[in-house]
Amino acid sequence: MKGSLAVRAAAGLRAAVRNGAGGGPRAVFPSSRCGDAAAWPSHRRQTACAMGADKNGASLERRRWLHLRRTRSSSSGAAMASNGEVKDIHNSESTKTLLKSDALYEYMLNTMVYPRENEFLRELRLISHHQGAHLLLSLLLKVMGAKKTIEVGVFTGCSVLATALAIPDDGRVVAIDISREYFDLGLPVIKKAGVAHKVDFREGPAGQILDKLIADEEHEAGFDFAFVDADKPNYGKYHEQLLRLVRVGGVLAYDNTLWGGSVAMPDDTPLTEDDIQVRDAMREFNARIAADARVEPVQLPVADGITLCRRVA
Numbered sequence: 001m002k003g004s005l006a007v008r009a010a011a012g013l014r015a016a017v018r019n020g021a022g023g024g025p026r027a028v029f030p031s032s033r034c035g036d037a038a039a040w041p042s043h044r045r046q047t048a049c050a051m052g053a054d055k056n057g058a059s060l061e062r063r064r065w066l067h068l069r070r071t072r073s074s075s076s077g078a079a080m081a082s083n084g085e086v087k088d089i090h091n092s093e094s095t096k097t098l099l100k101s102d103a104l105y106e107y108m109l110n111t112m113v114y115p116r117e118n119e120f121l122r123e124l125r126l127i128s129h130h131q132g133a134h135l136l137l138s139l140l141l142k143v144m145g146a147k148k149t150i151e152v153g154v155f156t157g158c159s160v161l162a163t164a165l166a167i168p169d170d171g172r173v174v175a176i177d178i179s180r181e182y183f184d185l186g187l188p189v190i191k192k193a194g195v196a197h198k199v200d201f202r203e204g205p206a207g208q209i210l211d212k213l214i215a216d217e218e219h220e221a222g223f224d225f226a227f228v229d230a231d232k233p234n235y236g237k238y239h240e241q242l243l244r245l246v247r248v249g250g251v252l253a254y255d256n257t258l259w260g261g262s263v264a265m266p267d268d269t270p271l272t273e274d275d276i277q278v279r280d281a282m283r284e285f286n287a288r289i290a291a292d293a294r295v296e297p298v299q300l301p302v303a304d305g306i307t308l309c310r311r312v313a
């Protein structure tokens with residue numbers, strides 16, 4: 001087991017405890033390029049990825065994903081704590097669900113998600129402390145008969161694994177992330193699941209990688225599906241690029257488009273600067289999609305808000 005993900009996770013967990021991370025162990029990964037574990041993310045840094053990975057690096061955002069603990073008493077995205085402190089929309093205890101009741105959230109997970117969850121997805125989820133809308137993604141891909149997909153924002157690869165399991169054996173997911181550090185930790189699980197041959201990981205800023213795909217005529221409108229879950233201020237740019245890569249009739253999916261409900265909060269709601277920036281980016285993106293005649297959109301109040309766009313032109 002030496003060197004295995006589980007061992008590394010346990011080592012990271014022990015380090016977290018040693019470093020006195022408040023509220024119990026918080027991270028399960030070694031901190032190589034993530035800096036001092038004692039400095040685990042300030043609330044401001046937790047939205048680093050949402051803001052753009054070039055601001056302090058994507059690893060801080062990844063760490064945020066590792067910290068998700070389902071212990072929050074209210075998941076309404078309220079920004080003001082009872083003591084008046086301004087809290088992150090998605091702080092380290094956030095379930096990242098818009099559901100107003102944790103009991104309901106647990107009920108859904110325990111009734112519909114966990115009992116029949118793929119064993120490898122479960123393994124990666126537990127390592128990543130990350131509960132995404134993977135069943136929805138999986139079902140959608142199967143219903144569509146999707147074969148060729150793009151993912152922008154990979155992290156440890158939970159949604160990539162869900163995708164690779166859902167597409168046929170000769171299908172392919174082009175998985176883009178600014179760094180492969182955490183993908184490498186999830187890769188052994190993807191290999192164990194027997195679907196690594198479907199994953200084409202590309203490391204680099206998504207904008208550049210998408211431009212390269214566009215330049216390669218083989219890819220022009222060659223994808224059935226795209227899932228975007230990376231730096232929020234660039235969603236609009238990715239949308240334009242993906243419209244050249246995803247075929248008419250294909251689907252573009254965007255995660256976190258309701259950003260903890262902040263998009264509908266009054267403008268003067270006390271929020272962190274980062275949350276204000278992401279909220280504003282999401283408002284702008286949502287308005288853009290609503291007015292975009294090239295797509296037929298639907299915004300689902302699932303998880304943190306998922307917008308599905310069917311390309312119609």
Ligand SMILES: C[S@@+](CC[C@H](N)C(=O)[O-])C[C@H]1O[C@@H](n2cnc3c(N)ncnc32)[C@H](O)[C@@H]1O
Pocket residue numbers: 049050052053054058059061062065130132152153154155156157158159160176177178179204205206207229230231
């Ligand atoms: C929320 S995580 C992705 C989680 C993953 N989709 C899942 O559900 O398992 C966001 C990822 O986006 C990546 N990212 C942030 N900015 C990026 C950029 N400009 N280009 C490529 N990847 C970026 C981060 O490195 C991080 O791994």
